[in-house]
Amino acid sequence: MSDVDALIHRHLEGALTEAEARALEERLRGDPEARRLLAEMAFDQAQLRELLVPADSGVAADAPAARWTSGSKTFLATAAALLLAVGTGLVVLFTRTAPAPPLAPATRPSEPAHHPAVSLDVEGMDADGDGRVTRDEWATAFKRFDTDGDGQVSAQELSAAGVAPPPPRPKRHDPR
Amino acid sequence: MREETLVKNLVRYKGVLSGMLTALAGDPETADDLFQEVAVVMTRKREQADEDCRFVAWARSIALNVVRDFRKKQARRRVRLLDEETLEAVALSFEEVEDAVWDLRRQALRTCAQELPDRDRTVLMRRYEEDVPIEELAEGMDMTRGAMDTWLYRIRKALHQCVGSRLQKSGIS
Numbered sequence: 614m615s616d617v618d619a620l621i622h623r624h625l626e627g628a629l630t631e632a633e634a635r636a637l638e639e640r641l642r643g644d645p646e647a648r649r650l651l652a653e654m655a656f657d658q659a660q661l662r663e664l665l666v667p668a669d670s671g672v673a674a675d676a677p678a679a680r681w682t683s684g685s686k687t688f689l690a691t692a693a694a695l696l697l698a699v700g701t702g703l704v705v706l707f708t709r710t711a712p713a714p715p716l717a718p719a720t721r722p723s724e725p726a727h728h729p730a731v732s733l734d735v736e737g738m739d740a741d742g743d744g745r746v747t748r749d750e751w752a753t754a755f756k757r758f759d760t761d762g763d764g765q766v767s768a769q770e771l772s773a774a775g776v777a778p779p780p781p782r783p784k785r786h787d788p789r
Numbered sequence: 790m791r792e793e794t795l796v797k798n799l800v801r802y803k804g805v806l807s808g809m810l811t812a813l814a815g816d817p818e819t820a821d822d823l824f825q826e827v828a829v830v831m832t833r834k835r836e837q838a839d840e841d842c843r844f845v846a847w848a849r850s851i852a853l854n855v856v857r858d859f860r861k862k863q864a865r866r867r868v869r870l871l872d873e874e875t876l877e878a879v880a881l882s883f884e885e886v887e888d889a890v891w892d893l894r895r896q897a898l899r900t901c902a903q904e905l906p907d908r909d910r911t912v913l914m915r916r917y918e919e920d921v922p923i924e925e926l927a928e929g930m931d932m933t934r935g936a937m938d939t940w941l942y943r944i945r946k947a948l949h950q951c952v953g954s955r956l957q958k959s960g961i962s
Contacts, residue, residue: 622942624871626923627816634869641875648882653894654949656808656883658817658917660895661948664902665914 616640617647621654790838798844799828805891806848809883813856813876815869818920826855845888849880890961894952897959901951909944916941 620637623629629637640647790798799806806827810820830851831838838847853876860870871879902910915921927937 618946619942622945624815625811625817625945626938626941627819628923628938629815629869631869634871638872638875641871642878645882648879649885651812651879652808652882652886653952654945655812656804656891656894657898657945657948657952659807659811659820660804660898661902661913662817662918664895664899665910665918 617644617650621647621651624651625655625658790835790840790842792835794840795831795835799831802844802848802888804895805845805883805888806852808891809849809852809880810856812879812883813852813871814859815871817917819859823852823855823859826859827852830855843884845884849884853877853880890956893956893959893961897952897955898948900955901948904951905944905948909947912937912940913944 617637617640620629620633620640623633624637641651807820807824810823810827811817814820814823827848831848834851856870856876857873863870870876902913905913912926915926916923923937923941924934927934930937932940
């Protein structure tokens with residue numbers, strides 16, 4: 614373990630002392646490899662928050678497309694993270710606990726994993742028109758999307774509700 | 790930049806932007822808050838950005854401003870933020886990695902996380918997904934804070950090495 618590894622770990626835990634912060638700053642300013650290491654470790658930490666969502670989080674492991682359930686932490690966190698594009702009628706959902714595949718053996722990494730965000734026409738969801746969607750308003754909207762009443766919203770139901778399809782996966786890098 | 794383009798780019802680069810803010814803020818919960826703030830600013834300023842602008846570069850400039858504002862508001866904050874020069878250098882380092890490499894990194898990380906022992910995965914989830922403080926985690930497992938911190942550090946290192954090894958096999962150094 615190098616010193617810079619330990620300093621980066623402490624930085625990413627929000628636990629640096631003043632002396633450690635100065636030591637890390639010096640390394641980061643003068644060493645591109647240290648900066649790259651911090652970038653990678655920070656990226657990993659941010660991704661882990663989605664990759665570690667357990668199998669019972671509201672995303673069905675064997676579902677052909679991501680499914681959300683109204684009672685899950687994932688769903689509530691997503692609803693809480695609604696970001697309104699004010700005045701445009703669009704709402705963007707993206708959160709660290711957006712629907713993600715569970716770490717189950719059945720997971721097939723080569724398949725499109727999940728769609729972390731969608732855009733929705735917010736008209737009608739923001740019932741009191743205050744520019745924000747409350748949990749209750751979201752719950753009401755959820756019932757509207759969940760047309761078969763099974764407590765889950767499927768891709769088909771979202772599509773039927775007029776939700777834009779998720780963007781295509783980015784082109785894979787050719788390592789050659 | 791059109792609204793649709795902004796949404797697509799936010800989705801496309803969410804991982805990189807989250808990683809950048811985590812690196813700058815040095816605290817997972819703060820990074821979450823800042824991510825939303827950055828997205829709000831981008832929404833507000835989208836018309837100032839060209840349709841085909843380099844999105845990560847634009848995001849970097851906004852992220853740095855958001856972090857600077859945060860620093861001013863949190864002058865007495867317990868967590869130490871990096872100084873200005875270092876913040877800029879760190880943010881820039883995210884632009885120096887090809888988008889496709891981030892994608893491959895995420896795939897490798899998924900595999901490596903799956904290979905972790907259940908106990909390690911549970912600790913990671915409680916710390917980074919549920920935001921349980923290290924002290925509380927340590928207390929729940931009847932260990933010292935230092936021992937828990939060392940454990941998390943070792944898992945972080947193991948994951949980083951696993952991902953690096955997988956990328957190397959794919960021809961990515």
